[in-house]
Amino acid sequence: MQITNTLLMVRPVQFRMNEQTAVNNFFQEDLDLRNSEINRKAQEEFDAFVEVLRGAGVEVIVVEDRLETDTPDSIFPNNWVSFHEDGTVVLYPMYAENRRKERREDILDLLEQKGFEIGHVMDYTAAEQDGLFLEGTGSILMDRIHQKAYCALSDRADEGLFIEFCEDFEVTPVIFTAYQSVDGTRLPIYHTNVMMCIAETFAVICLDTIDDRKERKNVLDHLRADGREVIEISEAQMHSFAGNMLQVLGRDGERLLVMSAAAHASLTPGQISRIGKTSRIVSSPLDTIEACGGGSARCMMAEVFLPRIRG
Structure with missing residues (x-):
C-alpha cells in the first residue's frame, strides 16, 4: 500500500524560525515579526489545513506540542518518526539538537490508545552520537509498491545510514544528490521531499536539481x-514547495494530492491536468510555516500505516 487515509500532525505552540536548522535549510526566511505573532499565524494556518484535510475525508490525529520542550519545528513530525504496515515504528537521528526533543513516547502511547498496533520500535537515534543523521520521510521517499527508497544525500541524510535502513527494510536504495543555488553556489538540498514526491502512478520531481547526469538518469x-x-x-x-x-486517501478511497496554496498556484495548467487524471488537488495557505520553517504541507504530515488492533 503506497498511500494511507490516516495522518499524525503536531500543532505548534512555539513555532518560529529555528536558528539551528537555518544553517543548511536554505528555504527558511527570517520574517520581521515577533515570535508570538509568528506562532499565532502558524497555528491559524495549521488549524485551517487540518480542517481542509478532514473535510476531504482524511483521518487526522492532532497532537498538541509541549511548551516546556521549546521545539520550534515540532510541526514537522515526519522527520523523527515513521509508522509502517507491519507494526514497526522507526525513530530517526536528527541534525539539529533542539529537534531531538520532538521525539515523544506519549505519541506512540496515544496511537495505541486509538487502536493502532505497535509491534516493534526500530531506533536509529544512536547515530546522532557519531554525527550521522537520517531525517525520516524528509530524507527517505518510500516506493512501497516496488520496494524501493529514494534519498538525496545531504548533511541530514547519511549514505551509510540510508543503506542500513534499506537493508533492514529489504528495499532497493536509489541514491543521488540534489542541489539548489545559494548566492551563486550549488549546495545540497536539505531534504529529498522538497524536490520530489512519489504517488501511486506518478512522481513529481525537480530533475534540474540533480546535477550529475548519471544520477539523474538512474532516478528516471x-x-x-x-x-x-x-x-x-x-x-x-x-522554491514554491x-x-x-503527499498523496493520501480521502473519503471513499478518493486519491488526493495534498500541497500548500503556494505550491498549487505555482503549477502550470498542464501539470494540474496530469495530476488531475488520478488525484484531486487539495491545498491550503501555509505562507508563515513555509517562510519560517522552510518546509511545507508534506513535512507536516506523518503517515500512519500501522495495522488496527482487531477487537
Missing part, C-alpha cells in the same frame, strides 16, 4: 521502469 530509469508518469517541475516551482506534496 527507476521511476519509468516502475511505470510511473514523471511530472517535472522547475527549480522556481520547487511544489515538490513538497
Whole structure:
C-alpha cells in the first residue's frame, strides 16, 4: 500500500524560525515579526489545513506540542518518526539538537490508545552520537509498491545510514544528490521531499536539481521502469514547495494530492491536468510555516500505516 487515509500532525505552540536548522535549510526566511505573532499565524494556518484535510475525508490525529520542550519545528513530525504496515515504528537521528526533543513516547502511547498496533520500535537515534543523521520521510521517499527508497544525500541524510535502513527494510536504495543555488553556489538540498514526491502512478520531481547526469538518469530509469508518469517541475516551482506534496486517501478511497496554496498556484495548467487524471488537488495557505520553517504541507504530515488492533 503506497498511500494511507490516516495522518499524525503536531500543532505548534512555539513555532518560529529555528536558528539551528537555518544553517543548511536554505528555504527558511527570517520574517520581521515577533515570535508570538509568528506562532499565532502558524497555528491559524495549521488549524485551517487540518480542517481542509478532514473535510476531504482524511483521518487526522492532532497532537498538541509541549511548551516546556521549546521545539520550534515540532510541526514537522515526519522527520523523527515513521509508522509502517507491519507494526514497526522507526525513530530517526536528527541534525539539529533542539529537534531531538520532538521525539515523544506519549505519541506512540496515544496511537495505541486509538487502536493502532505497535509491534516493534526500530531506533536509529544512536547515530546522532557519531554525527550521522537520517531525517525520516524528509530524507527517505518510500516506493512501497516496488520496494524501493529514494534519498538525496545531504548533511541530514547519511549514505551509510540510508543503506542500513534499506537493508533492514529489504528495499532497493536509489541514491543521488540534489542541489539548489545559494548566492551563486550549488549546495545540497536539505531534504529529498522538497524536490520530489512519489504517488501511486506518478512522481513529481525537480530533475534540474540533480546535477550529475548519471544520477539523474538512474532516478528516471527507476521511476519509468516502475511505470510511473514523471511530472517535472522547475527549480522556481520547487522554491514554491511544489515538490513538497503527499498523496493520501480521502473519503471513499478518493486519491488526493495534498500541497500548500503556494505550491498549487505555482503549477502550470498542464501539470494540474496530469495530476488531475488520478488525484484531486487539495491545498491550503501555509505562507508563515513555509517562510519560517522552510518546509511545507508534506513535512507536516506523518503517515500512519500501522495495522488496527482487531477487537
